Amino acid sequence: MTSENDGKVTALIMAGKRSxxxxxxxxxxxxxxxxxxxxxxxxxxxxxxxxxxxxPRIGEIRIVAHDADEIAxxxxxxxxxxxxxLQFKPGAFNLVDSVFAGAEGVTYPMLITTADNCLWLPxxxxxxxxxxxxxxxxxxxxxxxxxxxxAADPHGQAKFYEFSDGGYSNCNAYWIGNxxxxxAAEIMRGGGQFVxxxxxxxxxxxxxxxxxxxxxxxxxxxxxxxxxxxxxxxMIPIEMSHGYCAIDVDNERTFQVTEKxxxxxxxxx
Numbered sequence: 001m002t003s004e005n006d007g008k009v010t011a012l013i014m015a016g017k018r019s020x021x022x023x024x025x026x027x028x029x030x031x032x033x034x035x036x037x038x039x040x041x042x043x044x045x046x047x048x049x050x051x052x053x054x055x056p057r058i059g060e061i062r063i064v065a066h067d068a069d070e071i072a073x074x075x076x077x078x079x080x081x082x083x084x085x086l087q088f089k090p091g092a093f094n095l096v097d098s099v100f101a102g103a104e105g106v107t108y109p110m111l112i113t114t115a116d117n118c119l120w121l122p123x124x125x126x127x128x129x130x131x132x133x134x135x136x137x138x139x140x141x142x143x144x145x146x147x148x149x150x151a152a153d154p155h156g157q158a159k160f161y162e163f164s165d166g167g168y169s170n171c172n173a174y175w176i177g178n179x180x181x182x183x184a185a186e187i188m189r190g191g192g193q194f195v196x197x198x199x200x201x202x203x204x205x206x207x208x209x210x211x212x213x214x215x216x217x218x219x220x221x222x223x224x225x226x227x228x229x230x231x232x233x234x235m236i237p238i239e240m241s242h243g244y245c246a247i248d249v250d251n252e253r254t255f256q257v258t259e260k261x262x263x264x265x266x267x268x269x
Contacts, residue, residue: 008059009129011052012102015045015065015115016091025255033067035115036074039249040262045115046074053080055125058111064102066091103182109133112174116249118258120173124245128173131238138181139235142171148243156247156257168237169246175238 015035017023023034031037035045045063052058061080065071068088072078080086089102103110111129113120132140146167149157160167176182224237240246249255 006059007057009057009133010060010062010106010108010110011058011125012062012064012099012106012110012112013045013048013052013115014091014095014098014102014112015063015071016095016098017066025249025252032070033065034249035065036070037249037255039118039255040259040266043071043074044118044249045071046076047118048113048115048120049080049086050076051120051122052113052125053085054122055129056122057126057129059085060107061086062089062102062106063087063115064089064091064098100182103176108176108178110176112176114172114248117172117245118249119244119247119261124240124242127241128175128238132175132177135236135238136177137175137236138177140175140177140238141235142173142175142240142245143168143237144171144240144243144246148241149246150243152243152247153257153261155253156244156261168239171240171245172248173245181235 015033017026017033017035022032023037025037026032026034029037036043038044039047049061049063052061063071063077063086065088068090072081072088077086089104092098092101099112109129109132111125111132128142143161146160146169149160149169157169160169224235244261247254247257247261249258
């Protein structure tokens with residue numbers, strides 16, 4: 001698949017917040033929303049945006065947010081706005097509708113990730129984009145092998161998808177190759193927490209695929225191929241090289257893990 005934008009990919013970074021609910025990490029940090037909580041001395045959203053911006057594959061950056069002002073006041077983000085490379089899109093009531101709002105008028109292909117994906121480096125964004133483009137996928141999801149995640153930190157991720165070819169964790173990064181494939185965003189409704197809410201898989205994938213998913217009938221490629229037939233376009237799993245790609249800042253535990261890994265990265269740089 002070739003880009004409509006000189007080989008560049010649009011990055012859509014989800015930075016919304018729950019209506020009427022102050023995230024515990026935000027409350028502790030004294031900020032209005034989780035995405036600006038400092039992690040390793042830098043607001044989460046700034047870390048994600050700057051790493052994405054440094055990938056040679058990423059062109060335009062869109063931030064989907066309910067409270068853009070607090071984010072836009074960060075100097076490095078303000079500079080990207082001045083340069084015409086970054087824009088804000090208003091968040092909707094739920095994650096999926098926010099994705100559709102953020103994608104309005106977008107130049108495909110599009111890489112979607114979250115503002116708490118603090119451990120992704122520029123080379124990780126490049127790896128995901130390169131593999132997705134090479135696959136010619138309509139849609140894709142980034143996964144990390146269980147062994148690699150545990151090697152990065154044994155406390156970094158609690159949930160894994162079990163396929164016949166091993167355990168994998170969701171990396172909160174998705175690929176949308178074209179407007180038709182945007183329908184795959186339905187899979188992310190409810191934050192993609194399929195392990196916690198099996199009915200969501202049944203609705204998106206079908207009951208037979210749900211059974212196969214939990215019984216490990218087939219490799220991840222086979223399961224995704226079955227899902228692809230349901231959606232009508234190719235949707236593939238993309239295995240990331242680094243286990244840290246599956247560790248994001250969901251709570252106090254993963255906050256501490258992320259800070260520890262960032263310090264370790266700084267010490268070995």
